[in-house]
Amino acid sequence: FLPGVFLIFFxxxxxxxxxxxxxxxASLEGINAASSGMVISAAVLMFLPLEPNYINFGITIGTFLILTFTKLPSPILIIIGLLAGILI
Incomplete structure (x- = not known):
């Protein structure tokens, strides 16, 4: 978080x-590309430990679609996922 804080404050x-x-x-375009790649890499690394089945893949795609096409705040979606994990 430190680079973002430096950008915000200084x-x-x-x-x-x-x-x-x-x-x-020009450097901003490179920074944008690098940060996009890092986000995709983080998403893949978080998905790899999951068991490869249709339920996990469907939940991942469904979460992405909810975040992309609705105005549901991500903390609410995280809490819903947490509660669903506890109940299931």
């Missing part, structure tokens, strides 16, 4: 001025 003050530079704009 860089945000002069961020609009930085975005005008060509190198900064």
């Amino acid at each position: 860089v945000i003050r002069f961020w609009d001025g930085l975005k005008k530079y060509r190198r900064v704009k």
Whole structure:
């Protein structure tokens, strides 16, 4: 979380001025691609320990679709999953 905190507290003050530079704009595209790859990698690493069956795959895809196409906050979805895991 430290890089994000640094960005919020220190860089945000002069961020609009930085975005005008060509190198900064180009580096942001690389940072965006790298962070997207890291999120996908984390998702795959979290899915690997699960038993490969249709239920686990369906829950994963269903959770993704709920987060993508509804306005349900992710903490609520986590609590619902936690309660469903306890009940099942």
